[in-house]
Amino acid sequence: MSAVWHPFTQHALEPAPPRVRATHGAVIDTDRGPLIDAISSWWVITHGHRTPEIMAAITETAARMDQVIFAGLTHAPAEELAEALIAMAPAGLSRVFYSDSGSTSVEVALKMALGFWRHSGQPRHRIAVIEGSYHGDTIGTMSVGERGVFNAAYDPLLFSVETLPFPQGDGAATLVAFEVLAAQGDMAALILEPLVLGAGGMRIYDPQVLAGLRAICDRHGVLLIADEVMTGWGRTGRLWACDHAGIAPDILCSSKGLTGGAIPLAVTLASEAVFQAHYSTDRARTFYHSSSYTANPIACAAALAQVRLWQALPMQARLDALATMQAERLARVAADPRFENARQCGTIAAVDLKVADAGYLADAGPRLRAHCLERGVLLRPLGNTVYVLPPYCIDGDQLDQVWNAVLDWRG
Numbered sequence: 431m432s433a434v435w436h437p438f439t440q441h442a443l444e445p446a447p448p449r450v451r452a453t454h455g456a457v458i459d460t461d462r463g464p465l466i467d468a469i470s471s472w473w474v475i476t477h478g479h480r481t482p483e484i485m486a487a488i489t490e491t492a493a494r495m496d497q498v499i500f501a502g503l504t505h506a507p508a509e510e511l512a513e514a515l516i517a518m519a520p521a522g523l524s525r526v527f528y529s530d531s532g533s534t535s536v537e538v539a540l541k542m543a544l545g546f547w548r549h550s551g552q553p554r555h556r557i558a559v560i561e562g563s564y565h566g567d568t569i570g571t572m573s574v575g576e577r578g579v580f581n582a583a584y585d586p587l588l589f590s591v592e593t594l595p596f597p598q599g600d601g602a603a604t605l606v607a608f609e610v611l612a613a614q615g616d617m618a619a620l621i622l623e624p625l626v627l628g629a630g631g632m633r634i635y636d637p638q639v640l641a642g643l644r645a646i647c648d649r650h651g652v653l654l655i656a657d658e659v660m661t662g663w664g665r666t667g668r669l670w671a672c673d674h675a676g677i678a679p680d681i682l683c684s685s686k687g688l689t690g691g692a693i694p695l696a697v698t699l700a701s702e703a704v705f706q707a708h709y710s711t712d713r714a715r716t717f718y719h720s721s722s723y724t725a726n727p728i729a730c731a732a733a734l735a736q737v738r739l740w741q742a743l744p745m746q747a748r749l750d751a752l753a754t755m756q757a758e759r760l761a762r763v764a765a766d767p768r769f770e771n772a773r774q775c776g777t778i779a780a781v782d783l784k785v786a787d788a789g790y791l792a793d794a795g796p797r798l799r800a801h802c803l804e805r806g807v808l809l810r811p812l813g814n815t816v817y818v819l820p821p822y823c824i825d826g827d828q829l830d831q832v833w834n835a836v837l838d839w840r841g
Contacts, residue, residue, distance in 0.1 A: 432446070444796075445800075448460035453467075453479035453480055454478075454479055454480055455479060455821070455823050456478060456821045456823055456825075456828055457828075458479070462803075464806060465803070465806055466831055466832055467479065467808050468808055468809050468818050468819070468820050468824075468832040469819050470691065473628070473665070473686050474686040474687060474691030475691035476664065476690050476691060476736065476822060477736070477821065477822055478821045478823035481736075483739055484689065484690045484732050484735045484739075486735070487731040487734065487735035488692065488732050490731070491507060491727055495727050496727070496728065497722075497727070497728075500720070500724040504725075505725070505730075507727045507728075507730035507731040508528065508727070510734055511526075511730045512526040514734060514741075515684075515697060515699065515737070516699070518737065518740070518741075519678075519682060519699050520670060520672050520677070520678030521678045522678045522680075523681075523699040523700065524701065524705070525700045525701075525702065525704070525705040526697050527542075527717075527719075528695070528696070528724045529698065529719075529721055529724060530694050530696055530724070530726070530729075531566075531685055531694055531696050532565075532566055532657075532660075532685035532686060534696055534721060535684065535685050535698045536568075536655075536683050536698075537566070537570045537571060538683075538698040539657075540557070540571075540574065540655070541570075542681055542698065542700055542708075542717065543557075543681065543704075545708055546653065546704050546707040549707040549710070549715050550707055554615075554618040555618055556591070556592055556611075556617050556618055557574055557591045557592070557617075557618060557619055558594060558611055558612075558617060558619070558620045559574045559591050559593055559594065559620075559622070560593070560594050560595075560604070560627070561593050561595050561596045562596050562627050562633060563576055563621075563622065563623055563630055564576060564580070564627065564629035564630050565623075566659075567581075569587050570589075572584060572588055573589045576630060579790055579791060592611050592617070596627070596635070597636065601635060601636060601638070601639030604639060604643075605639065612646050613650060615650070618652070618653065619680075619681075620653070620654055620655065621655040621657060622654075622655070623660065623671075624666075624670075624671035624672050625661060625674060625675075626660070626665075626666060629812060631780075631812055631815045632773070632780035632812065632817045634773050634774075634775045637674040637675040640672070640674070641676065641677055644675070647680075653681065654677075654679040654680050654681075655679060656679035656681070656682045656683070657683045658670055658682055658683060658684050659686050659696075662682075662684045662686070663684075663687030663740070664749050664777065665778055665819065666775045666777075666778065667750070668776070669740070669745075670682070680701045681699065681700050681704060682698070683697075687736070689729055689733045690733075690735070692732050692736075693726075694723075695726065695729035695733050749776060749822065752777045752820070752822055753774070756778075756779040756818065759779070759829060759833040760774055763833060763837060767784070768783065768841075769781045770782050777819065777820070778817065778818075779818050779819075780817035780818070781815075781836075782814055782815050782816070783814040783815075785814050788814045790813040792814040794811070794813075794841065795811035795812065795813050797841070798811050801838075802836070802839075806831065806835075
């Protein structure tokens with residue numbers, strides 16, 4: 431038996447996994463044959479596995495430098511990437527703080543928000559979240575995520591938050607609930623996954639709800655944190671999910687596709703007001719957060735190469751084409767009575783299996799995953815929710831293979 435303890439894996443139930451030999455484009459080569467990576471290896475691969483420009487940037491930078499401390503030093507990859515990100519980000523975000531994962535980027539955002547209010551002399555501390563959200567697996571991120579099987583064992587460590595109902599339809603109930611909470615005057619921040627709740631079941635809500643929540647934040651001075659770790663870099667059909675609503679958050683979190691998925695890196699982008707609340711001759715107002723690998727030069731170079739690709743390639747056309755291909759195939763699944771609640775947001779498509787034991791622990795999920803592996807497709811259902819979130823390089827034949835594997839399932 432392997433000594434490796436795999437993530438989100440019940441080793442008492444799971445067989446030994448395939449061993450990866452190589453990756454390229456939308457394919458993972460394993461000792462059991464090639465797999466189409468229909469979930470972008472947990473939503474990180476954007477342009478495709480081993481994108482040449484990104485690999486070249488990693489190789490070139492690694493020949494010159496490796497990790498260096500980022501407290502008291504800086505380097506060109508981090509400086510150039512920060513400038514490029516600010517130019518591409520929603521308006522008003524002017525500062526870039528580096529970390530190393532989606533979870534840490536959200537932890538940074540929460541600490542920035544609470545620091546902003548403390549240094550502004552106002553005793554705001556409450557955080558509002560949307561029902562069913564997922565923001566990571568560290569203590570702070572679990573606290574602002576849905577409580578349940580993911581984190582029940584750690585409940586004594588988690589802080590309390592205010593939970594808004596998931597936006598249904600026009601989101602009126604969500605907007606009214608948040609207006610009431612925000613009007614009480616001690617709400618520090620609202621954190622949300624814009625438009626799509628990822629691990630919460632690929633649940634999708636209307637951009638106008640996002641715009642309405644932004645307006646309530648503005649009326650009551652509440653900071654808006656957009657967790658674009660999954661939704662950013664084109665997944666929803668636009669560069670940022672916030673773009674669909676024409677809004678800008680006060681703090682934005684990005685990771686996963688930031689480096690094209692090649693290597694870990696995360697950023698938390700903040701408004702000038704959030705930065706200035708920490709800017710002082712008083713050292714006690716320093717933003718006390720770091721990780722050993724903050725702004726790793728090799729990772730920053732990979733991210734900069736990914737950004738340059740985004741600027742050079744016809745990315746909107748690619749996103750639109752993939753969204754169209756997904757819609758065509760999703761229509762076939764939606765017509766099958768074994769499935770329900772077909773939905774799509776940009777390049778993300780999802781459908782629910784009609785099973786008696788719906789939910790994250792539904793047995794149908796692991797069975798379907800095994801079925802698809804036998805057919806050369808890597809999927810990882812969220813319980814009875816099947817989603818396809820592929821790299822942008824996937825072609826029509828590969829996408830057919832993915833959806834045909836789903837349709838071939840007989841339970």
